[in-house]
Amino acid sequence: xxxxxxxxEQQTWRSFLSATQLLFDQLDRELQRDAKIPHAYxxxxxxxxxxxxxxxxxxxLADSTLSSRSRLSHAVSRLxxxxxxxxxxxxxxxxxxxxxxxxxxxxxxxxxxxxxxEGVRSHVFDPLSQEQxxxxxxxxxxxxxxxxxxxxxxxxSAGAAEL
Amino acid sequence: xxxxxxxxEQQTWRSFLSATQLLFDQLDRELQRDAKIPHAYxxxxxxxxxxxxxxxxxxxLADSTLSSRSRLSHAVSRLxxxxxxxxxxxxxxxxxxxxxxxxxxxxxxxxxxxxxxEGVRSHVFDPLSQEQxxxxxxxxxxxxxxxxxxxxxxxxSAGAAEL
DNA sequence: CCGAATCAGTTGAAGTCTCAACTTGTTGGC
DNA sequence: GCCAACAAGTTGAGACTTCAACTGATTCGG
Numbered sequence: 001x002x003x004x005x006x007x008x009e010q011q012t013w014r015s016f017l018s019a020t021q022l023l024f025d026q027l028d029r030e031l032q033r034d035a036k037i038p039h040a041y042x043x044x045x046x047x048x049x050x051x052x053x054x055x056x057x058x059x060x061l062a063d064s065t066l067s068s069r070s071r072l073s074h075a076v077s078r079l080x081x082x083x084x085x086x087x088x089x090x091x092x093x094x095x096x097x098x099x100x101x102x103x104x105x106x107x108x109x110x111x112x113x114x115x116x117x118e119g120v121r122s123h124v125f126d127p128l129s130q131e132q133x134x135x136x137x138x139x140x141x142x143x144x145x146x147x148x149x150x151x152x153x154x155x156x157s158a159g160a161a162e163l
Numbered sequence: 164x165x166x167x168x169x170x171x172e173q174q175t176w177r178s179f180l181s182a183t184q185l186l187f188d189q190l191d192r193e194l195q196r197d198a199k200i201p202h203a204y205x206x207x208x209x210x211x212x213x214x215x216x217x218x219x220x221x222x223x224l225a226d227s228t229l230s231s232r233s234r235l236s237h238a239v240s241r242l243x244x245x246x247x248x249x250x251x252x253x254x255x256x257x258x259x260x261x262x263x264x265x266x267x268x269x270x271x272x273x274x275x276x277x278x279x280x281e282g283v284r285s286h287v288f289d290p291l292s293q294e295q296x297x298x299x300x301x302x303x304x305x306x307x308x309x310x311x312x313x314x315x316x317x318x319x320s321a322g323a324a325e326l
Numbered sequence: 327c328c329g330a331a332t333c334a335g336t337t338g339a340a341g342t343c344t345c346a347a348c349t350t351g352t353t354g355g356c
Numbered sequence: 357g358c359c360a361a362c363a364a365g366t367t368g369a370g371a372c373t374t375c376a377a378c379t380g381a382t383t384c385g386g
Contacts, residue, residue, distance in 0.1 A: 002277040003284055012296060013283060015303035020183050021229050022310035032344090038372070059334065066184050071373060073336055078372085095334040095381045114165040120176060121166055123313075127305055133175060135298035140178035142290055147185035195374090201342070222364065234343060236366055241342085258351045258364045333382070341374080352363070 023123055030119045035112035040067065041075055042116065045084065045109040048101035055100045057090065084108055186286055193282045198275035203230065204238055205279065208247065208272040211264035218263045220253065247271055 005013060028039050035042065043065045048054050056064070062072040076099050079085040084105030090096030101109075125133060168176060191202050198205065206228045211217050219227070225235040239262050242248040247268030253259030264272075288296060 002280060004280055005283070005288075008300075009288060009296070012300040012303065013287070015300055015307055016287075018229060019303040019306040019310065020187075022314060023306060024183075025229075026310060026313060029344095040372080057334090062335095066181060066188075068374075069335060070337085070375075074372075077336090090334095093334080093381080097335065117165060117167055120168070123310065124176070124179075124306065125168075125172060127309055128302065132298070132302050132305060133172070135295070136302055137171075137175040137178055139291065139295050139299055139302075140175065140182040142295060143182040143186060143287065144178055146290055147182065147189060147286065150189060151185060192374095203342085220364090225365095231344075232365065233345075233367085237342075240366090253364095256352080256364080260365065328384105328386095330385095331383085334380090335378105336380105337376105337378075339375090339377105341372105343372080344370085346367105346369095348365100348367075350364085350366100353361085355360090356358090 026123060027116070027119050031112065031116055034115045035108065037112070040065070040071075041079060042109075042112060044072070044075060044079065044099075045101065045105060045112075048085065048099060049106060049109055053100070054106065055088075055098050058097045058099060061099055079105065082108075189286060190279070190282050194275065194279055197278045198271065200275070203228070203234075204242060205272075205275060207235070207238060207242065207262075208264065208268060208275075211248065211262060212269060212272055216263070217269065218251075218261050221260045221262060224262055242268065245271075 024039070031037060031039055031042055037045075044061065044067075047061055047064050048056055058072060058076070059069065061067075061076075062069050065072065067075070076085055076087065080087060082105075084102055086100045086102055088098045088100055090098050128136065187202070194200060194202050194205055200208075207224065207230075210224055210227050211219055221235060221239070222232065224230075224239075225232050228235065230238070239248055239250065243250060245268075247265055249263045249265055251261045251263055253261050291299065
């Protein structure tokens, strides 16, 4: 009954797995070395830096970083210890918490960003032709929608709206 | 000096990040639910099952799963506790260790594989057109080589030969 | 308005991964 | 042969993630 992968699909899948694995390992290692944070934490800083008042509700931040609430809570605690983020209680909903990027956190992000962008460029965009870049975007967007739906179904709350 | 990403590149990168993140999260969750192991452990079982005598040197196994030696060592210890893998000392090099897939481990892999393949199919291949599949393979292989070189340079020993 | 269901967020434990240090065995130059 | 470099693997500590259980606040049907 199982629809096994044929030779061609097998090759595709293994190349894809290897490439993504090596890519994220590499970017993570660079970020860890240069900025002392994992990529997931970098993403948190980026989202906050792009938000009104450098502030976001915990749940919005979790959704926009594709993170579980639990993971985010731990991560923000960690970033708080580093003095890069602060928690404030939400004025309109006493359950809510706001995460605010501090000046120190913003400075850390500014310091980390150029190196990280350079990494993305050199490991992803530089090796690809213009056609390949377009195809990569097209493929990624095609895969994205069903995955987001599935995730929502599983109860992970709102959708990854602003990606 | 920084070569920032333009709007188009930004979109591509974020879609790619989201899609891969959601994809691997999903596959991992399915595997954890159905087979009680993370995807990295599944990969180990697959490599062993494909090897002569269901046996591989630790270092070869580490290379072929793109895993650090340390990570592999921990993982094999865990799989050994489960009775799915056994360690034997290598006859030709007293430093070496062989990892051997047990019958029980093979059975576990046989039980897990159909569900996992179905997941890969439904989340990756089914949504893509034939052209997109070809492009995905092409892109993955393009990205792979430089990453493998970089990894080797960093001292991670031999190359990911048989992917 | 009151209680059940739901929502926002946190917590602690258990699992995995990384990093650096370490043990043991091999090899190559002298 | 011998000792310094190197290779194979392991180990333990610390960091991150997941999962399930939990607290407290909000909402909505009756």
